[in-house]
Amino acid sequence: MTDDVPELRASDADRERVAEQLRDALAEGRLDMEEFEERLEATYQARTYGELAPITRDLPGSAVAAPVSMVKEPVGEGSWAGRIVGGEGSSSWGVAILSGFERRGRWTVPRRFNSFAFMGGGEIDLREANFADRDVVINCVAVMGGVNVIVPPGVEVVVRGIGIMGGFDHREEGRPGEPGAPRVIVTGFAFWGGVGVERKLTRAERQRLKAERRQEKLDRKAARAELEGAEAGGSRREALGDMFDALDEARDLIRERHEERWARHEERRERHWARQEERRERHRERREHRDRDY
Template sequence: MTDEAPELRASDADRERVAEVLRDALAEGRLDMEEFDERLEAAYKARTYGELAPLTRDLPAGRHATATGTDPAVSLRKEAVPGGGWGGRIVGGEGSSSWAVAIMSGFQRKGTWTVPKRFTCFAFWGGGEIDLREANFADGEVEINCVAIMGGVEVIVPPGVEVVVRGIGIMGGFDHREEGVPREPGAPRVIVTGFAFWGGVGVERKLTKAERLRQKEERRQEKLERRAQRRELQAARREERRQDRVFRREEHWEDR
């Protein structure tokens, strides 16, 4: 964050950018789970750049930004435009993993990884999970090619991503429920293709743990605000009744 204007209000994109830095630090072993949870919660509670700054100051991303003169808060403000958050996740280049196989077993691709332009997987009497919620993307359009024979593959996408399903099922099927959801500006398109025989390929849209935590915190804050409003209303009514009793006593003594 910036020392130039720490009092500036942070946006959702700012908080999410800090959350990405924290998730990378967790994956690299720089933070343990307890400290990660504490910092992540603080990030989603933060209202200003000044509150976000300490959360990444001791991490490589923060030191690099300071050394190069590109303060993270400046970068965040530049990216806090439609599609800015997604733009940081479409990284180009090659994917960190391009295939997976499960034969009477299972596989997972989850966490922070880079989805290639084409990812191919095969499941035979087994199952696989391809989780894109925290992934980066080699291109704005990626293809997940799934072959499931007496097995299954689950593709998990985050909100905002467009999903197109083009797979063929014989005594099996592909899940089309997530098609037709509007794509957020700058978000990637995920095309699910392949073949399912006595098996299935599911597509599900889920929030990340960080987003669920943020929404939980928002609901908690709303609940606290409603309680405060109720207390204020009750206090106002008590004061109104007290004033009314005082007024009636004064009238009583005037009549005497």
């Protein structure tokens, strides 16, 4: 069977492992950009293990070959590997001219997404999105307008945009991504406008974490009650237990109020976008009526 291994078909995960090794070699100075691009192109064109092997033969770590699995292992639910799906992407551009656009929910981010906002705004939400590649580029041009990019936790963010009397948000840069997570490169140009980048959990994830915190609180309370019942503690132990309960409740109340305020803020922003779109639509209709009358 080992003689047939070079002729076995390579998977997307195998090609991605080789591509990651090439990226590391580029960062370490072992490859220049021209060599990196040539080998990366050969990697994604390779169909078998025999075609992949020579690409990294002269790089450190290539002697340790990854084991070849003859069985297709399922991708874990919610894993990054399951969200890098390849293909061309379900949407490749967004335009807002005196209006707005949104990309959110379940969609596939292409290798390059272009957006343009002129006296308008756009929102590009990647929290529930799939990705056509491990590296995706979000190109934003904002002229007297703005574009907001929302990324999920665990994604590496690189910001390379240029602002003239405007700016790009760099606060989310510098955080290392999780293993296997995609990298989002935000680039473009802002003139009297701005491009924001923020990292947020989905509403479902926030609710899940909230339920987990409540369960942890109940578990702690039950453990303290069991301890108080098993040991003779008297009034002092009960007083300490009551104090801890009060602190937990106060902390949870503050956190819940903060989350509620944030949810109301998101709802107000969505209603604002909807009203803006309705006003622009009415303005366009009135202008069309005047043009017909003339």
